[in-house]
Amino acid sequence: MKPLLTRRQSLLLGGSALSLFCCCPPGRAEPHRYELTPKKLTDGVWVTRGSDEAINERNGGAIANVAILDSSEGAILIDTGPSRRFGEALMTLAKELTGKPIARVYLTHFHPDHMFGNQAFDPAKLAATKGTIDGMKEYGNAFSDSMYRAAGDWMRGTELVLPQAVVEGAPEDIGNRRLRPLLMRGHTPSDLALFDEKTGILFAGDLVFLDRAPTTPHADIERWRMSLANLSAIPSAMIVPGHGPVESSVRGVEQTSRWLETISHMIGDAFERGLDISEAITLPLPDWTKSIALARYEYERSVMHLYPQFEAARWPRIDERG
Numbered sequence: 167m168k169p170l171l172t173r174r175q176s177l178l179l180g181g182s183a184l185s186l187f188c189c190c191p192p193g194r195a196e197p198h199r200y201e202l203t204p205k206k207l208t209d210g211v212w213v214t215r216g217s218d219e220a221i222n223e224r225n226g227g228a229i230a231n232v233a234i235l236d237s238s239e240g241a242i243l244i245d246t247g248p249s250r251r252f253g254e255a256l257m258t259l260a261k262e263l264t265g266k267p268i269a270r271v272y273l274t275h276f277h278p279d280h281m282f283g284n285q286a287f288d289p290a291k292l293a294a295t296k297g298t299i300d301g302m303k304e305y306g307n308a309f310s311d312s313m314y315r316a317a318g319d320w321m322r323g324t325e326l327v328l329p330q331a332v333v334e335g336a337p338e339d340i341g342n343r344r345l346r347p348l349l350m351r352g353h354t355p356s357d358l359a360l361f362d363e364k365t366g367i368l369f370a371g372d373l374v375f376l377d378r379a380p381t382t383p384h385a386d387i388e389r390w391r392m393s394l395a396n397l398s399a400i401p402s403a404m405i406v407p408g409h410g411p412v413e414s415s416v417r418g419v420e421q422t423s424r425w426l427e428t429i430s431h432m433i434g435d436a437f438e439r440g441l442d443i444s445e446a447i448t449l450p451l452p453d454w455t456k457s458i459a460l461a462r463y464e465y466e467r468s469v470m471h472l473y474p475q476f477e478a479a480r481w482p483r484i485d486e487r488g
């Protein structure tokens with residue numbers, strides 16, 4: 167016997183029936199909501215962990231770690247996440263945890279998963295290095311396009327907001343908390359790590375990844391490894407990586423350095439052997455990388471970023487040949 171309605175017809179009917187009871191205007195779904203779960207590291211310091219995935223429509227771009235610190239002057243945040251909606255959820259959470267308004271918001275670097283939540287905050291309270299602000303100006307529109315493509319509706323209403331305060335090398339005193347800014351580079355041309363003198367916690371931003379493969383679209387591998395050597399010399403009680411779990415060890419620093427050494431060696435070797443980019447992408451990764459989330463995915467992306475750099479550096483320009 168023939169069904170009374172085709173599957174498509176019943177879906178359409180179901181949809182219109184649903185819209186009768188839905189408070190949303192027709193054609194507009196309920197906006198996505200970020201569920202932020204703070205993890206307390208010690209008194210007055212929390213982290214919300216990002217998902218160890220690439221940016222997608224399920225996670226809404228919430229892949230980076232964000233820190234909240236209490237101070238006698240108000241809440242201090244480190245990074246603002248991927249979207250306006252994330253920034254708003256973060257502000258609410260920070261006020262709940264500390265019972266105070268927002269005193270200061272630091273941005274570790276210009277990548278979109280760390281700074282598109284800025285819109286929720288007073289720009290005068292947003293602080294970053296000059297290099298990060300320059301990077302946001304240069305890449306902000308392109309990042310916005312790619313975030314809307316990758317994360318979809320989570321980004322609705324998100325716009326670029328530039329910080330008004332510039333972080334230089336001097337200690338930052340906010341109420342009873344003193345943060346030492348460490349101006350470095352390598353992951354991007356300007357990376358900010360922050361050391362909290364009260365707790366000994368090092369907030370490393372994306373200079374450190376742990377159990378999640380590092381991203382390299384703006385990386386200078388040599389510089390990055392030098393920055394990691396400097397970070398490993400700091401006697402920190404805990405390290406908060408930009409991506410991955412918080413640990414009271416230098417495992418993240420060592421693993422990031424080992425990853426960078428491994429991929430730059432593999433890609434450089436492939437180039438020297440005359441492999442083309444599609445052959446370099448298929449090379450097997452060493453066994454120790456198997457436990458690292460997104461290892462294959464980020465290796466392939468790194469080949470795409472780094473192969474042109476090798477070509478530019480090692481092939482003489484045609485107009486320079488004798």
Ligand SMILES: [Zn+2]
Binds near residue numbers: 277409
């Ligand atoms: Zn990141």
